[in-house]
Amino acid sequence: MESPPPKFALPVDSEHKATEFRLFSVAAPHMRAFHLSWVSFFACFVSSFAAAPLVPIIRDNLNLTSTDIGNAGIASVSGAVFARVAMGSACDLFGPRLASASLILLTAPAVFCSSIASSPTSFLLVRFFTGFSLATFVSTQFWMSSMFSAPVVGTANGVAGGWGNLGGGATQLIMPLVFGVIRDIGVVKFTAWRIAFFIPALFQTLSAFAVLIFGQDMPDGNFHGLKKSGEKARDKFSWVFYYGFTNYRGWILALTYGYCFGVELAVDNIIAEYFYDRFNVNLSTAGIIAASFGLANLFSRPGGGILSDIVAKRFGMRGRLWTLWVVQTLGGVFCIILGQVGSLSGSIIVMIAFSVFVQAACGLTFGVVPFVSRRSLGVVSGMTGGGGNVGAVVTQLIFFRGSKYSKQTGITLMGIMIICCTLPLFLIYFPQWGGMFCGPSKKAKATEEQYYLSEWKSNEKEKGFHLASLKFSENSVSERGGKVDSVTRSSDETSPAHV
Numbered sequence: 001m002e003s004p005p006p007k008f009a010l011p012v013d014s015e016h017k018a019t020e021f022r023l024f025s026v027a028a029p030h031m032r033a034f035h036l037s038w039v040s041f042f043a044c045f046v047s048s049f050a051a052a053p054l055v056p057i058i059r060d061n062l063n064l065t066s067t068d069i070g071n072a073g074i075a076s077v078s079g080a081v082f083a084r085v086a087m088g089s090a091c092d093l094f095g096p097r098l099a100s101a102s103l104i105l106l107t108a109p110a111v112f113c114s115s116i117a118s119s120p121t122s123f124l125l126v127r128f129f130t131g132f133s134l135a136t137f138v139s140t141q142f143w144m145s146s147m148f149s150a151p152v153v154g155t156a157n158g159v160a161g162g163w164g165n166l167g168g169g170a171t172q173l174i175m176p177l178v179f180g181v182i183r184d185i186g187v188v189k190f191t192a193w194r195i196a197f198f199i200p201a202l203f204q205t206l207s208a209f210a211v212l213i214f215g216q217d218m219p220d221g222n223f224h225g226l227k228k229s230g231e232k233a234r235d236k237f238s239w240v241f242y243y244g245f246t247n248y249r250g251w252i253l254a255l256t257y258g259y260c261f262g263v264e265l266a267v268d269n270i271i272a273e274y275f276y277d278r279f280n281v282n283l284s285t286a287g288i289i290a291a292s293f294g295l296a297n298l299f300s301r302p303g304g305g306i307l308s309d310i311v312a313k314r315f316g317m318r319g320r321l322w323t324l325w326v327v328q329t330l331g332g333v334f335c336i337i338l339g340q341v342g343s344l345s346g347s348i349i350v351m352i353a354f355s356v357f358v359q360a361a362c363g364l365t366f367g368v369v370p371f372v373s374r375r376s377l378g379v380v381s382g383m384t385g386g387g388g389n390v391g392a393v394v395t396q397l398i399f400f401r402g403s404k405y406s407k408q409t410g411i412t413l414m415g416i417m418i419i420c421c422t423l424p425l426f427l428i429y430f431p432q433w434g435g436m437f438c439g440p441s442k443k444a445k446a447t448e449e450q451y452y453l454s455e456w457k458s459n460e461k462e463k464g465f466h467l468a469s470l471k472f473s474e475n476s477v478s479e480r481g482g483k484v485d486s487v488t489r490s491s492d493e494t495s496p497a498h499v
Contacts, residue, residue, distance in 0.1 A: 008027075008029075008030070008219065009025065009027030009028075009030075009031075010022065010025070010027060010030050010031070012149070012219065013149045013471075013475045014471045014474065014475060015149070015219070015468065015471045015472060015475060016218075016219035016220055017030075017146070017147060017148055017149040017219060017475070018030040018031075018147060018148050018149060018152065018219075019149045019151060019152065020152060021034075021148060021152040021155045021156050021159075023159065028216065029147065029216040029218075029219055030147045030148065030219065032214060032215070032216070033143050033144075033147050033215060033216060034144065034147070034156060034159070034160055036210060036211050036214060036215050037096075037100070037139070037140040037143045037144065037160050037164070037211075038140065038159070038160040038161075038163040038164045039164075039207055039210070040100060040101075040104060040136060040140075040164075040207040040208065040210070040211050041136045041137055041140045041160070041161075041163075041164030041165075041167070042163060042164045042166060042167040042170070042207075043104070043167065043200070043203045043204040043206075043207040044104060044107070044133035044134060044136050044164075044167070044204060044207075045134070045164060045165060045166070045167025045168050045170075045171065046167040046170060046171040046174060046200045046203065046204075047107075047108075047111045047130050047133060047171075047200040047201065047203075047204050048076055048077075048127075048130050048131050048133060048134050048167075048168075049076070049167070049168050049171045049172075049268050049269070050111070050114070050130075050171050050174075050175050050196075050197060050200045051072070051076070051114065051123075051127060052073070052171070052172065052268060052269055052272060052273075052290075053171065053172045053175045053176050053272050053283075053286075053287045053290065054175055054176070054179060054193050054196070055069055055272070055273055056273070056276060056283055057179070057189055057190075057193050057283075058117075058123065058193060060190075061190045061193070062117065062118070062119060062120060062123055063120075064120055064123065065120075066402060066403060067401065067402045068120040068123070068124070069273075070396065070400055070401035070402060071120075071124055071401065072120075072123055072124045072127045073127075073266075073269035073270070073396055073400070074393055074396045074397060074401065075124045075125075075127045075128035075131065076127040076128065076130065076131040076269065077131055077134070077262075077265045077266075077269075077389050077392040077393055077396070078128070078131065078389065078393045079128045079129065079131040079132045080131050080132055080133075080134040080135045080385075080386070080389045081386045081389040081390050081393065082386070083103070083132045083134070083135035084134070084135040084137065084138050084382050084385040084386035084388075084389060085379075085382040085383060085386045086135070086382070087099055087100075087103065087135040087136070087138040087139055087378075087382055087385075088138050088142070088244070088378040088379045088380070088381050088382020088383065088385070088386075089237065089240065089241060089378060089379055089382065090102075090139075090378070091138065091139050091142040091143075091377075091378035091381070091382075092142075092235065092237075092240045092376065092377070092378035092379060093223075093235070093237055093240070093378075094223060095217035095218070095222060095223030095224070096139040096140075096142045096143035096146065096215075096217055097143075097211055097212065097215040097216065097217050097222060097223075098212075098217075098223075099139050100136045100139035100140070100143075100208075100211055101208045101209075101211040101212040101215075103132065103133060103135055103136060103139075104133060104136060104204055104205075104207060104208035104211070105205065105208045106132070107129060107130060107132050107133035107204070108133075108201055108204050108205045108208070110126050110129035110130045110132075111126075111130050111197060111200055111201035111204060112197070112198065112201045113126050113129075114126045114127075114130065114194075114197040114201075115194040115195065115197045115198065116194070133204065134389070135382075135385070136164075137161065137164065137385050137388075138378070138381050138382045138385045140160050140161060140164055141157050141160070141161060141366050141369065141381045141385070142377060142378050142381050143160075143217075144156040144157045144160050145157065145369075145370040145377055145381070146217065146218055146219075146377075147218075147219060149475055150370075150371075150475050150476045150478050150479065151309060151312075151313070151478055152309060153309075153367070153370050154304075154305040154306065154307075154308035154309040154312070154320070154363070154364075154366065154367030155302070155305045155306045155308075155309050156305070157305050157363070157366035157367065157369075157370070158301050158302045158303070158304050158305015158306060158308070158362075158363030158364075158366065158367070159301075159302040159305060161301055161305075161362060161363065161366060162297040162298070162299075162300065162301025162302040162304075162305070162359065162362075162363060163297065163298070163302070165264070165294065165297040165301060165359070165362075166294060166295060166297045166298055167294075168264070168265075168268045168294035168297070169290075169291045169292065169293060169294020169295035169296070169297065170291065170294065170295065171200070171294075172272060172287045172288070172290040172291035172294060173287060173288065173291045174199070174200075175196055175200075175287075176283060176284055176287045178196040178199050179192050179193055179196045180284075182195050182196055218232075232468075235375070235465070239375075239457075240375060240376050240378070240379060241376070241379055243373055243375050243376040243379075243455045244373060244376030244378075244379025244380050244382075244383065245379065245383070247372055247373050247376070247380065248427075249372045249380075249428050249430075250369075250372050250373070250379075250380040250383045250384060251383065252424045252425065252427060252428055253365060253368060253369060253372070253380075253383075253384045253387070253428075254383045254384050254386065254387025254388075254390070255387055255391075255421055255424055256324075256328065256365065256387075256421060256422050256424065256425055257362070257365050257384050257385070257387045257388045257391070258387045258388055258389075258390050258391020258392070258394070258421065259328070259332075259391050259395075259417060259418045259421040259422060260328050260331065260358050260359070260361035260362045260365065260388075260418075261362045261365075261385075261388035261391070261392075262387070262388045262389065262390065262391020262392040262393075262394070262395060263331075263335070263358055263391065263392070263395060263414060263418060264294075264355075264358055264359060264362065264392075265388070265389065265391075265392035266391075266392045266395040266396050266399075266400065266414070267293060267355075268290075268293070268294060269396065269400070270396075270400050270407060271289070271290040271293055271351070272286045272287055272289070272290035273286070273407075274407045274408075274411075275289045275290065275344075275347070277407070278407065278408065279344045279347070281344070289348055289351075292348070292351070292352060292355075293351055293352070293355045294355075296352060296355040296356050296359055297359050300355065300356040300357075300359035300360045300363070301359040301360065301362050301363040302363060303356075303360050303363065304327065304359065304360030304361060304362060304363025304364040304365075304367070305363035305364070305366065305367055306363075307323060307327075307360065307363070307364065308320050308323060308324070308363065308364045308367025308368070309367065311323045312367070312478070312479060312481070313478075313481075313482070314481060314482050315481045315482070316433055316434075316478075316479045316480045316481025316482075317368070317371065317430055317433035317434070317479040317480075317481075318433060318434050318435065318436060318439075318481070319481065320364065320367050320368050320479075321368065321425055321428055321435065321436050322436055323364055324361060324364040324365060324367075324368065324425060325422055325425045325426075325436065327357055327360050327361045327364055328357070328358070328361035328364070328418065328422045329418075329419055329422050330357045331354060331357035331358035331360075331361055331418060332415045332416070332417075332418030332419035332422065333415065333419070334350055334353045334354035334357055334358075334415070335354050335358070335411060335412070335414055335415030335418055336412050336415030336416060337350050337354075337415075338350045338351055338354050338411050338412075338415070339408045339409060339410070339411035339412030339413075339414075339415065340408075340412060358418070362388075365384065366381075366384075368428075369381055369384050371430070371476060371479060373452075373455065374452045374455065374468070374469040374472045374473075375452075375455040375456065375469060376455070391421075395414055395417070398410075398413075399411075399413055399414055430451065430479075431443070431445075431446040431450075431451060432446050432447055432448050432450070432451050432479075432480075433479050433480060433481075440480075447473075448473035448474070448476050448477055448479075449470065449473040449474075451473070452469040452470070452472055452473040452476075453466055453469055453470065453473065455469065456469065
C-alpha cells in the first residue's frame with residue numbers, strides 16, 4: 001500500500017499525483033496533461049484577443065466609435081464570467097478533459113464568424129461568444145491540481161496558466177503578421193482582416209481534438225471509467241456547489257484575482273490602442289509593445305507559482321498569502337506610475353515591470369486555490385477564475401468605456417483599485433495553518449484531516465467517499481511550513497485507521 005505502483009514516469013504521492021514537475025517531459029499522464037492544457041488554453045487566448053491588434057483597421061471598416069470598441073472589449077471578457085463558474089462545476093462532475101474540449105469546440109464557430117461581422121452589433125456578439133472560451137483556464141487549473149502534488153502544484157498551475165496567457169501577447173504579434181501577409185498577396189485590407197481570423201479558429205479547433213484524443217482526467221484514468229469501476233465516488237452536484245460557494249476564502253480570492261488577472265485582461269484590450277494613439281507609433285510597433293505585456297507570461301506567472309511553492313517550503317500557507325499580497329500590491333504601484341509617465345521608453349519599461357508583478361500575482365493566487373477545498377476544487381477554481389473576468393469587466397466599464405477618462409488617467413486609477421482590492425487577503429485564515437497575522441488554531445481538532453473531511457457527511461464517509469480527501473489532507477501537511485517534519489508523524493499515525 002505504501003509504495004505506489006511503478007506505472008508512472010514521475011514520482012508520485014498516495015493519490016498518484018506527481019511530486020516533481022519536469023517541464024520538458026511529455027510523459028503520460030501528468031506531463032502530457034500539462035502540455036495539452038496550456039496549448040489549448042493558449043489557442044483560446046489567441047482567438048479571444050485576435051481582434052484587439054486589428055482594431056485600427058476593423059474600426060474603419062465597420063465604422064466603430066470608441067464606445068463600440070470599449071463595449072466589444074467588455075463583451076470579450078464578460079461572457080467567461082458565467083462560463084468559468086459553470087466550467088468549475090463541469091470539471092467536478094465530468095472531468096477537465098471533456099469539459100474543456102467541449103467548450104473549445106462550442107466556441108470555435110464564433111471565431112470563424114468573426115470574418116463575417118458587418119456592424120458594431122455583430123462585432124460585439126462574435127467577441128462575446130469567442131470570449132466564453134477563456135473559461136478553459138478553469139479546466140487548466142483543475143487539471144493541474146488533479147495531476148500534481150502540494151509541493152509542486154503552484155509551479156504546475158503557474159506555468160500552465162502563464163503559458164496559456166501568452167496567447168494574449170502572441171496574438172498581438174500573430175494577427176498583424178497574418179493580416180500583413182494576406183494584404184501583401186494582393187487582398188484589400190478590409191477583406192484581409194476577415195481572412196486572418198481563420199488562423200486562430202483552426203488552431204483552436206485542432207487543440208480541442210488533441211485534448212480529447214490524448215488527454216486523461218486523473219492519474220489513474222478518466223472520470224467516466226473511474227466512476228464505473230467504483231474508484232471515484234459519484235458526487236452530488238448540490239453538495240459540491242454548496243461547499244464551494246459557502247467557503248469565504250474562495251470569494252476573497254475571486255475579488256483579489258479580479259485585480260491581477262482581471263487587470264491583465266483589461267490591459268490586453270486597450271494597450272495597443274493606447275500606445276498607437278498616445279505616442280503616435282504605427283500599428284505594427286504598437287502591436288510589438290502590447291505583445292511584450294502579454295509575453296511576460298512566459299516567465300512571470302510561472303515565476304509566481306514557483307515562488308509560491310518555494311516560500312511554502314519554509315513558511316507554509318502563511319508564506320504563500322504574504323507573498324501574494326506583497327507582489328500584487330507592487331503591481332498596483334507600477335500601474336499607478338504607468339499612467340503618470342509621459343515618455344515612450346519610460347512607459348515601456350514601467351509597463352513591463354507592471355506586467356511582471358501583476359502576472360506573478362496570478363501565479364501566486366493559484367498557489368493558494370488548490371488548498372481552499374478538496375471536494376469542491378472545481379467550483380472554487382471557477383469562482384476565482386470568474387472573479388478575474390468580473391474584475392476585467394468592472395475595470396473596463398469604469399475606466400476605459402467611452403471618453404469619461406483619458407487612457408492614462410484610467411490606468412492610474414486602476415492601479416489604486418489594485419492596491420485596495422488586494423487588502424482582503426488579510427482576512428483569509430486556515431485553522432490548521434493560520435493566516436497572515438495569526439498562527440494556526442490551538443484547538444486539537446485544527447488539523448488538515450479535520451478541515452478537508454468536514455466537507456463530507458457521516459453517511460458519505462461510511463461509503464468511503466471521503467478517502468480522496470483523506471489522502472489529500474495527508475499530502476497537504478507540507479503547508480505547515482518548515483516545522484512540518486516534527487508534526488507529520490502524529491498525522492500519519494492516525495491515517496491507517498481510515499484506510
